[in-house]
Amino acid sequence: MAKATMFFPPDFLWGTATSSHQVEGNNRNNDWWQWEQDGGHIADGGRSELACNWWEDAEADLDLAAEMGNNAHRLSLEWSRVEPQPSVFDDEAISRYREILQAMHTRGIEPMVTLHHFSNPMWLAEKGDFDTGLVIDYFRRYAAKVVAGVGDLVTKWITINEPMVYFLYRYLEEYFPAPAARGWSAGMRALRHMLGCHAAAYGVIKESYPRAQVGIAKQYRPIEAWPSGNRLDRWWARRVSHFFNDLWLESIISGRLRWPLGHGLVKGLAGTLDFVGINYYSRSLVRFPPRPGRLYESGTPDGGTMTEDGFFELYPRGLFEAIQACLHYKKPIYISENGLPDATDKLRPAFILSHLREVWRAISFNFPVMGYFHWSLVDNFEWDRGWTQRFGLISMDPETQTRTWRPSAHLYKEICHGNNISSDQAARYAPQLLDHMFPGQAPET
Numbered sequence: 001m002a003k004a005t006m007f008f009p010p011d012f013l014w015g016t017a018t019s020s021h022q023v024e025g026n027n028r029n030n031d032w033w034q035w036e037q038d039g040g041h042i043a044d045g046g047r048s049e050l051a052c053n054w055w056e057d058a059e060a061d062l063d064l065a066a067e068m069g070n071n072a073h074r075l076s077l078e079w080s081r082v083e084p085q086p087s088v089f090d091d092e093a094i095s096r097y098r099e100i101l102q103a104m105h106t107r108g109i110e111p112m113v114t115l116h117h118f119s120n121p122m123w124l125a126e127k128g129d130f131d132t133g134l135v136i137d138y139f140r141r142y143a144a145k146v147v148a149g150v151g152d153l154v155t156k157w158i159t160i161n162e163p164m165v166y167f168l169y170r171y172l173e174e175y176f177p178a179p180a181a182r183g184w185s186a187g188m189r190a191l192r193h194m195l196g197c198h199a200a201a202y203g204v205i206k207e208s209y210p211r212a213q214v215g216i217a218k219q220y221r222p223i224e225a226w227p228s229g230n231r232l233d234r235w236w237a238r239r240v241s242h243f244f245n246d247l248w249l250e251s252i253i254s255g256r257l258r259w260p261l262g263h264g265l266v267k268g269l270a271g272t273l274d275f276v277g278i279n280y281y282s283r284s285l286v287r288f289p290p291r292p293g294r295l296y297e298s299g300t301p302d303g304g305t306m307t308e309d310g311f312f313e314l315y316p317r318g319l320f321e322a323i324q325a326c327l328h329y330k331k332p333i334y335i336s337e338n339g340l341p342d343a344t345d346k347l348r349p350a351f352i353l354s355h356l357r358e359v360w361r362a363i364s365f366n367f368p369v370m371g372y373f374h375w376s377l378v379d380n381f382e383w384d385r386g387w388t389q390r391f392g393l394i395s396m397d398p399e400t401q402t403r404t405w406r407p408s409a410h411l412y413k414e415i416c417h418g419n420n421i422s423s424d425q426a427a428r429y430a431p432q433l434l435d436h437m438f439p440g441q442a443p444e445t
């Protein structure tokens with residue numbers, strides 16, 4: 001039988017992604033820990049507790065990542081550990097992060113480090129975190145401390161993870177720890193302050209390490225009107241897409257705020273972007289008028305497949321569309337997150353292959369996609385969904401801390417080691433894909 005193999009560039013980064021609060025455990029000093037204790041906010045009353053025990057032993061999972069052939073890993077630093085009280089920095093925490101980053105290097109794993117991934121130190125939350133402009137100076141100082149402590153071990157930085165999701169889930173909807181004030185205008189203010197934080201951190205990193213690459217992780221989702229929609233729905237889809245997908249990145253490139261984010265120049269912001277990190281999960285559908293407090297809906301318009309819990313539609317083509325849409329920033333692109341909740345691993349092998357086919361397709365057009373980070377290495381604490389969602393290539397039981405490789409982990413291992421995806425992998429891990437992904441027939445002999 002003829003076999004098809006799609007090769008990736010030799011220096012392509014194959015990684016997985018995590019964030020501090022989701023894996024470290026015992027992050028008692030941040031707003032998420034508090035939110036979990038308050039009760040009623042997390043599915044099934046879940047709590048992060050020990051999470052994946054990374055603070056004690058990230059090395060054990062890094063061994064697994066290395067065995068899987070990962071040559072990169074995206075992690076985040078926990079501000080509340082680095083600066084447990086305002087202006088009080090914990091050198092032991094910095095040393096622990098040095099150890100973890102060193103452990104990556106010794107295993108041939110290149111770190112990509114995020115400075116802010118959804119969690120805030122308690123003291124900062126009490127001062128109003130992103131509601132107040134003070135956060136920019138605090139963030140600059142935190143970044144400076146981190147850069148002085150671990151900058152020699154890091155070549156790729158992400159300042160802020162998914163600002164628009166943070167805005168939606170915290171200021172419009174009630175999934176994330178409550179800010180001092182919810183609502184549209186408080187949210188816009190927070191987004192402006194986050195841009196200021198990004199610019200401040202960019203400056204601090206570049207001052208000490210001019211060759212470091214600094215980007216952001218932007219959740220990018222194609223936003224469309226429901227197929228039954230009318231012109232108004234389609235107009236609204238374009239507005240929402242511009243707001244959710246482009247406004248933030250365009251502000252960074254031009255240094256200028258645009259409505260509804262604000263107006264005018266932000267000092268030091270223009271051009272502070274060396275790469276675009278795309279976090280891609282799915283597309284979204286809209287109709288006008290939207291439901292109050294909702295920007296978009298998830299669902300499938302044409303009998304497509306949803307994740308096991310109906311969380312989102314499986315829509316691999318959207319990853320290609322996201323990459324294509326980000327080309328106009330003229331920057332290297334990393335897929336900084338992509339994955340799905342799937343405890344039984346029924347859908348994940350096909351998910352991985354079909355999404356990587358879109359990445360490969362982009363690369364074959366010479367689009368500058370430099371790496372792919374699957375979310376996630378092991379099951380971890382999924383924010384408001386707690387432990388009810390399992391995103392790991394490797395399953396992890398939070399009670400016993402036992403790790404078990406899902407078939408997807410074996411598949412990803414083959415991909416990372418071979419630097420390719422193939423019809424042979426599809427035949428073994430996701431035969432339902434063969435007709436769609438590899439429709440050609442071998443000639444009869």
Ligand code: FCB
Pocket residue numbers: 019022161162165219279337375382383391
């Ligand atoms: C993204 C978050 C990440 C994880 C995945 C499933 O929005 O950045 O922390 O929760 O979703």
